[in-house]
Amino acid sequence: MGAPLVLLLVLFLVYPVGQLLLLSVYGDNGFTLAPYRQLFASSVYLDVLLITLKISLATTLVCVVAGYPIAYLISVVGKERKATLLFWVLLSFWTSFLVRAFAWIVLLGRNGVINKTLISLGIISSPASLLYNFGSVLVGMVNALLPLAVLTMLSVMENIDRTLPRAAATLGARPGMAFWKIYFPLSLPGVAAAGIMVFVTAIGFFIVPALLGGRRETMITQLIIDQVQQTMNWGFAGAISVLLLVVVLVVFAAYDRLLGLSTMTGGSASRNTAPSRLSGPLTKAGDALLTLLGAISDRIILLLPSRRRERNLDQAGMGLQVFVWTMLLIISAPTILMIPLSFGNGGLNWPPQGFTLHWYETVLNSPLWTQAMLRSLLVGIGTGLLAMLIGTPAAFLLVRSDIRGKAAWLAFILSPIVVPRMIIAVGLFYVFAQMGLVGSAFGLVLGHTVVAVPYVVMTMMAVLRNYDTRLDHAAQSLGAGPIATLRYITFPILGAGMMSSFLFAFATSFDELTIALFATGGLNATLPKQFWDEVTLQVSPAIAAVSTCLFVFMGLLIFVAERLRRRAAAR
Amino acid sequence: MVSSSLRIHELCKRYGDFVALAPTSLDVAKGEFLTLLGPSGSGKTTMLSLIAGLAHPDEGRILIDDTDVTRSPAYARDIGVVFQNYALFPHMTIEDNIAFPLKMRKVADAEARRRTAEALETVHLPHVAKRYPRELSGGQQQRIALARCIVYRPAIILMDEPLGALDKKLRDQMQLEIKRIHRELGTTIVYVTHDQEEAMTMSDRICLMNAGAIEQLGTPQDLYFRPRSVFVADFLGESNLLKATVRGVDGEGLDIVLTEQAAASRAVGNGSRFAAGEPIKVMVRPQNLVVAEAGSGMLSGRITDVMISGSLTRLYIAPETAGLPQLVAAHPTRSGSAPYEIGQRLSLGWHAADAVAIHDGGI
Numbered sequence: 004m005g006a007p008l009v010l011l012l013v014l015f016l017v018y019p020v021g022q023l024l025l026l027s028v029y030g031d032n033g034f035t036l037a038p039y040r041q042l043f044a045s046s047v048y049l050d051v052l053l054i055t056l057k058i059s060l061a062t063t064l065v066c067v068v069a070g071y072p073i074a075y076l077i078s079v080v081g082k083e084r085k086a087t088l089l090f091w092v093l094l095s096f097w098t099s100f101l102v103r104a105f106a107w108i109v110l111l112g113r114n115g116v117i118n119k120t121l122i123s124l125g126i127i128s129s130p131a132s133l134l135y136n137f138g139s140v141l142v143g144m145v146n147a148l149l150p151l152a153v154l155t156m157l158s159v160m161e162n163i164d165r166t167l168p169r170a171a172a173t174l175g176a177r178p179g180m181a182f183w184k185i186y187f188p189l190s191l192p193g194v195a196a197a198g199i200m201v202f203v204t205a206i207g208f209f210i211v212p213a214l215l216g217g218r219r220e221t222m223i224t225q226l227i228i229d230q231v232q233q234t235m236n237w238g239f240a241g242a243i244s245v246l247l248l249v250v251v252l253v254v255f256a257a258y259d260r261l262l263g264l265s266t267m268t269g270g271s272a273s274r275n276t277a278p279s280r281l282s283g284p285l286t287k288a289g290d291a292l293l294t295l296l297g298a299i300s301d302r303i304i305l306l307l308p309s310r311r312r313e314r315n316l317d318q319a320g321m322g323l324q325v326f327v328w329t330m331l332l333i334i335s336a337p338t339i340l341m342i343p344l345s346f347g348n349g350g351l352n353w354p355p356q357g358f359t360l361h362w363y364e365t366v367l368n369s370p371l372w373t374q375a376m377l378r379s380l381l382v383g384i385g386t387g388l389l390a391m392l393i394g395t396p397a398a399f400l401l402v403r404s405d406i407r408g409k410a411a412w413l414a415f416i417l418s419p420i421v422v423p424r425m426i427i428a429v430g431l432f433y434v435f436a437q438m439g440l441v442g443s444a445f446g447l448v449l450g451h452t453v454v455a456v457p458y459v460v461m462t463m464m465a466v467l468r469n470y471d472t473r474l475d476h477a478a479q480s481l482g483a484g485p486i487a488t489l490r491y492i493t494f495p496i497l498g499a500g501m502m503s504s505f506l507f508a509f510a511t512s513f514d515e516l517t518i519a520l521f522a523t524g525g526l527n528a529t530l531p532k533q534f535w536d537e538v539t540l541q542v543s544p545a546i547a548a549v550s551t552c553l554f555v556f557m558g559l560l561i562f563v564a565e566r567l568r569r570r571a572a573a574r
Numbered sequence: 575m576v577s578s579s580l581r582i583h584e585l586c587k588r589y590g591d592f593v594a595l596a597p598t599s600l601d602v603a604k605g606e607f608l609t610l611l612g613p614s615g616s617g618k619t620t621m622l623s624l625i626a627g628l629a630h631p632d633e634g635r636i637l638i639d640d641t642d643v644t645r646s647p648a649y650a651r652d653i654g655v656v657f658q659n660y661a662l663f664p665h666m667t668i669e670d671n672i673a674f675p676l677k678m679r680k681v682a683d684a685e686a687r688r689r690t691a692e693a694l695e696t697v698h699l700p701h702v703a704k705r706y707p708r709e710l711s712g713g714q715q716q717r718i719a720l721a722r723c724i725v726y727r728p729a730i731i732l733m734d735e736p737l738g739a740l741d742k743k744l745r746d747q748m749q750l751e752i753k754r755i756h757r758e759l760g761t762t763i764v765y766v767t768h769d770q771e772e773a774m775t776m777s778d779r780i781c782l783m784n785a786g787a788i789e790q791l792g793t794p795q796d797l798y799f800r801p802r803s804v805f806v807a808d809f810l811g812e813s814n815l816l817k818a819t820v821r822g823v824d825g826e827g828l829d830i831v832l833t834e835q836a837a838a839s840r841a842v843g844n845g846s847r848f849a850a851g852e853p854i855k856v857m858v859r860p861q862n863l864v865v866a867e868a869g870s871g872m873l874s875g876r877i878t879d880v881m882i883s884g885s886l887t888r889l890y891i892a893p894e895t896a897g898l899p900q901l902v903a904a905h906p907t908r909s910g911s912a913p914y915e916i917g918q919r920l921s922l923g924w925h926a927a928d929a930v931a932i933h934d935g936g937i
Binding site (some may be wrong): 046471473474476477478479480481482483484485487491495496 | 626627628647648649651653654655657658659661662663664665674675678679722902
């Protein structure tokens with residue numbers, strides 16, 4: 004059952020990446036280390052690596068620290084408010100990286116909202132240059148990856164037993180102590196998982212630094228793009244890829260040594276495996292620190308007016324709520340501000356002036372845009388179907404059967420998430436060029452399926468784990484054969500889960516730029532590629548119009564997916 | 575009335591090195607109510623899964639009415655299963671749940687509707703037909719699971735701890751309900767539970783299992799009054815177990831010497847053979863332990879605890895002889911009688927007919 008998936012990954016992941024890595028040591032004249040000599044000859048490339056690490060670390064830190072309260076609030080509030088909060092996180096999560104980065108260009112521009120507001124308030128007299136520096140890159144990166152951090156931590160926090168902090172309270176722990184000594188250690192696997200997910204994604208990013216950064220914020224993936232697109236230097240691109248891959252693998256190895264990779268999938272989230280793996284003195288130091296934090300928090304709480312002190316442990320404080328809503332506003336506002344600008348005729352300057360549908364007409368009359376939309380839809384649907392077709396049986400196999408080396412298989416299937424997207428993309432480009440698949444929708448579907456299929460397998464595995472196999476047994480004991488059981492019981496119950504993993508795969512493809520960057524162009528371009536080409540050429544209100552369309556489309560998609568999920572959960 | 579006999583021959587199931595069920599044989603008569611009783615991990619649920627066809631044996635055969643079904647899939651066995659957590663299909667109404675086995679058997683719609691309604695009548699829940707399982711209470715879900723099972727009149731019904739999730743009162747009520755349905759339908763029932771009281775009240779015969787094998791098979795009375803092993807004596811009801819040695823055997827009776835007390839006494843056998851000089855355990859049930867004024871019985875001791883659980887009063891007694899375990903005596907609670915006091919000295923004894931000799935399996 005898993006054969007198609009293995010075949011897909013071997014042909015379109017292992018082989019292309021292997022080819023690329025091989026190219027770095029195997030030139031026209033046989034074996035060579037020339038690309039590596041070039042890489043280390045000057046400090047240029049190592050500097051870029053350092054910058055990449057610096058930006059990624061800063062992004063990870065901010066995302067985890069700012070994301071923790073958001074995830075915490077979502078995990079404690081009631082059903083209704085949870086849905087609202089989650090909607091905003093998901094909306095941001097699903098809004099294209101491109102759209103969000105573009106929105107920040109407009110927002111931080113010389114005539115953007117921030118500068119205009121500051122001037123009208125009299126705080127500054129002339130527009131400050133807020134763009135193309137470390138700050139703007141960090142803002143863009145955090146905006147891009149905060150939802151990922153929140154969702155990862157949330158999956159762990161939702162499994163933490165609510166009664167534990169309460170039990171701590173009955174045992175004499177004040178709220179601060181109960182949080183730091185009980186809740187926080189239990190949520191650590193989520194923090195660690197969020198940290199590594201954000202870091203690994205950040206390290207392979209190029210959209211944000213390319214659009215929001217200056218020369219000094221060049222990241223390592225941008226170097227690879229340059230090598231491939233401008234100089235066609237495959238050997239050197241391969242060498243940089245090796246460097247990038249090594250860094251990622253080192254990070255993963257360190258993570259595994261410290262915390263164990265199993266915490267990533269949230270499998271052992273409820274058991275606290277994290278501290279047990281740490282060595283003794285470290286654990287003691289951590290424990291002392293948590294005790295200190297607990298004591299300090301309780302002192303602070305004691306300073307508060309007594310009315311507020313008596314609040315229930317489970318109720319979220321005002322401060323927390325204000326913080327969370329502010330963060331959600333910051334990550335959602337730029338995209339929403341795009342909407343009025345797209346209808347204005349004053350360019351992208353704030354405030355929007357007049358009302359016109361001109362930009363929408365421009366987009367709709369441009370064959371480049373309409374073709375791109377059609378192609379993205381087509382490729383998205385194709386990817387969704389193929390990923391489901393290949394991923395679902397593999398998920399069944401991994402959950403239901405006792406195959407040997409399950410962990411190794413899972414690691415292999417999830418490897419497209421771990422290997423930086425850029426390396427896959429360049430490798431695929433090289434292989435597709437040999438096979439004549441560059442620019443074809445079919446090639447794109449294959450490439451996108453490689454990166455979407457891990458999500459399908461993970462979602463379906465989660466769905467299958469929650470599925471009570473006794474229902475199948477019951478059906479069989481009641482006289483249903485294997486086919487009838489699948490048809491009347493298994494698929495109807497799994498339906499919503501299958502639909503949501505299809506949507507996940509569709510959305511992954513619909514927003515995919517890295518592979519499309521090389522594998523398409525001109526009239527073959529997908530929507531993100533067309534968007535990228537336009538936005539790197541010039542920043543025009545037409546892009547605001549496209550952004551608005553994409554934003555509304557994704558909003559609708561999440562709404563539908565969420566409805567489906569809730570209908571399934573209501574049963 | 576449909577009903578079948580079930581024959582299990584040398585059935586065996588292993589998971590890696592773990593023997594879930596050692597080669598085991600068991601016959602269940604037509605219309606019999608047989609309970610598989612045992613602690614968790616004793617192999618009772620494994621046995622049930624093998625009979626149902628939800629797991630496949632490594633060795634052995636299963637015969638229903640002398641037809642070998644060992645290799646038949648679950649859906650072709652004509653066996654009904656009531657699952658521990660009911661396993662009602664969450665996406666179907668109660669009606670559709672109950673009609674499902676009929677649909678699988680291609681019963682005509684009108685007929686299926688009639689029989690579904692009938693099954694709902696049988697479990698006294700005709701008004702919930704259009705609801706979904708989540709809208710029902712645990713007890714109601716349990717009845718629906720039962721209705722779904724009886725609606726297609728399987729020849730054998732297997733029940734896997736069906737009352738485990740219910741509270742005591744509801745459990746008692748459902749026990750009566752299941753007994754009633756068993757009487758009315760005459761179906762063969764194999765019932766799994768770890769609750770010895772439930773097993774005693776409901777079964778024609780009990781098959782007590784331990785560590786993947788049958789420990790003893792017999793009527794509830796057999797198991798309770800003539801346990802073959804210390805495990806059985808201990809698992810079914812409370813028991814006082816004293817070490818002893820066999821002096822002589824005459825028919826059903828035995829001359830024994832109580833080890834710690836060094837006193838000669840009499841006991842009855844449990845149906846197996848005893849040899850003179852053999853070390854044994856003597857079992858006396860709490861209600862057969864006679865309590866009297868200090869100084870009159872075989873043993874003496876002091877009360878350490880008194881517990882009144884409704885109809886029964888239990889006395890926990892620490893014997894004065896060193897090496898004897900704590901003993902329990904139970905008798906009907908009477909109002910107005912002189913209350914027992916902790917620390918009070920008592921004398922203990924029993925009738926020879928109530929002392930049962932058991933081979934010492936060492937517990």
